[in-house]
Amino acid sequence: MGCQPRQDPPRPRSPHFRLAHLFVLLVGLLRMSSGVAQVSKSVKEKVSLPCGYNYSVEELNILRIYWQKDKEMVLSFISGDKEVWPQYKNRTLLDVTDNFRLMILPLFLSDRGTYTCVVQKKERGSYVRKHLTSVELSVRADFPVPNITQFGKPSADIKRIMCLASGGFPEPRLTWLEDGKELSGINTTISQDPESELYTVSSKLDFNMTYNHSIVCQVSYGDSQVSKNFTWEKPPEAPPDRNHQVMIYIITVPVALFAFFMVYRYFRRRSKARRKGNNGIYLGPAEASTGQNV
Ligand SMILES: *[C@@H]1O[C@H](CO)[C@@H](O)[C@H](O)[C@H]1NC(C)=O
Ligand SMILES: *[C@@H]1O[C@H](CO)[C@@H](O)[C@H](O)[C@H]1NC(C)=O
Ligand SMILES: *[C@@H]1O[C@H](CO)[C@@H](O)[C@H](O)[C@H]1NC(C)=O
Ligand SMILES: *[C@@H]1O[C@H](CO)[C@@H](O)[C@H](O)[C@H]1NC(C)=O
Ligand SMILES: *[C@@H]1O[C@H](CO)[C@@H](O)[C@H](O)[C@H]1NC(C)=O
Ligand SMILES: *[C@@H]1O[C@H](CO)[C@@H](O)[C@H](O)[C@H]1NC(C)=O
Ligand SMILES: *[C@@H]1O[C@H](CO)[C@@H](O)[C@H](O)[C@H]1NC(C)=O
Numbered sequence: 001m002g003c004q005p006r007q008d009p010p011r012p013r014s015p016h017f018r019l020a021h022l023f024v025l026l027v028g029l030l031r032m033s034s035g036v037a038q039v040s041k042s043v044k045e046k047v048s049l050p051c052g053y054n055y056s057v058e059e060l061n062i063l064r065i066y067w068q069k070d071k072e073m074v075l076s077f078i079s080g081d082k083e084v085w086p087q088y089k090n091r092t093l094l095d096v097t098d099n100f101r102l103m104i105l106p107l108f109l110s111d112r113g114t115y116t117c118v119v120q121k122k123e124r125g126s127y128v129r130k131h132l133t134s135v136e137l138s139v140r141a142d143f144p145v146p147n148i149t150q151f152g153k154p155s156a157d158i159k160r161i162m163c164l165a166s167g168g169f170p171e172p173r174l175t176w177l178e179d180g181k182e183l184s185g186i187n188t189t190i191s192q193d194p195e196s197e198l199y200t201v202s203s204k205l206d207f208n209m210t211y212n213h214s215i216v217c218q219v220s221y222g223d224s225q226v227s228k229n230f231t232w233e234k235p236p237e238a239p240p241d242r243n244h245q246v247m248i249y250i251i252t253v254p255v256a257l258f259a260f261f262m263v264y265r266y267f268r269r270r271s272k273a274r275r276k277g278n279n280g281i282y283l284g285p286a287e288a289s290t291g292q293n294v
Helices: 014-033 057-062 242-279 284-293
Strands: 037-042 047-049 063-069 072-078 081-084 092-095 101-104 113-123 126-140 147-150 158-168 173-178 181-183 186-192 199-208 213-221 224-232
Touching: 037 047, 047 126, 057 063, 057 113, 072 092, 147 224, 158 173, 158 213, 158 224, 173 199, 199 213
Parallel strands: 037 126
Antiparallel strands: 047 101, 063 072, 063 113, 072 081, 092 101, 113 126, 147 158, 158 199, 173 181, 173 213, 186 199, 213 224
16 A cells, blocks of 8 residues: 555656655655664663563463673573673663563663564474564763862962863863963873773863963863863952051051150150259259159
8 A cells, every 4th residue: 555656657757756756765764763762871870671572471481582782692581580691780670571671770881782682482392583672772971060179379370270070971072261262281181980981081270360260171072062160360459468467567566665665755854854954953863862852
């Protein structure tokens, strides 16, 4: 029935011809989309892959179920006995009640690939394939927003900061930007955890702290990127800092006290001298006794 337009070609009229082409294209598209199912998950998440084979309980003893990834074994279920291959131990579940659905938790980056469920059934002494389904699993690992931390002062006017992002895939590239221009980082390092395959990237940057900055640390990976802004405001100069004020007190207070004392002594002496002057004779050191008489 679906082939009708293709039987038309005897009549070389272009509208029909076009229709036929469109039909072929449509069939192609349908075939493509009904091909291998696609599932995309993030690292550490759980994935649930359907096998979708309907069976009756009596059948269970004469069935063999194989889950495999690319060319490696994941799990087998033969006459009710389950076996899990080492890479999938302790994180794999076969839901027999849900038509042999496979669940993996947590997902590793290395779990990406095409999973195939094969069901064989014993018929007249030998096993016959009854069912096959494939699911393509892609595993993402997104970098979190990078962290920028202050990393000391290599010299008087210079401040050092560090940008770090960890736990992403594929291999990242870290760039420092200011006003759209790329700055050169110090000791930019990229490392990969051999077990999880996840990357860590870090870089340091020195900047002159005597003026304002608006710096961006950008981490690009695959067709994604994450970035973090860092702003630096030049510290104000106008109000002198505490130490300065303390120094001023330390210097000015004794000077003022000393000056006050000198002035006081000068006036005291002068008033005494005046009093003695009134008595007529200056008696020198014995002045104290004269003072007592007054
Ligand atoms: C399994 O059974 C369900 C209903 O019970 C049906 O919709 C589905 O098409 C069956 N699947 C297969 C592969 O036979
Ligand atoms: C799985 O768990 C068991 C018990 O918790 C442990 O003995 C075994 O080493 C684990 N296997 C793997 C591959 O992690
Ligand atoms: C980023 O900084 C936050 C808060 O300072 C901290 O909790 C987190 O662990 C840091 N992340 C990394 C990758 O260092
Ligand atoms: C860069 O790293 C190397 C090795 O760890 C170290 O010797 C060097 O001092 C670092 N340079 C800076 C500017 O931190
Ligand atoms: C920092 O900037 C100030 C003002 O532009 C300049 O005088 C000083 O030399 C700079 N310091 C360094 C280490 O580049
Ligand atoms: C970070 O800085 C860039 C450029 O300086 C700016 O376009 C962007 O909006 C800033 N992002 C945030 C979150 O402040
Ligand atoms: C630096 O930033 C501060 C706060 O945003 C602002 O008040 C000051 O004028 C800026 N200085 C310069 C030189 O742009």
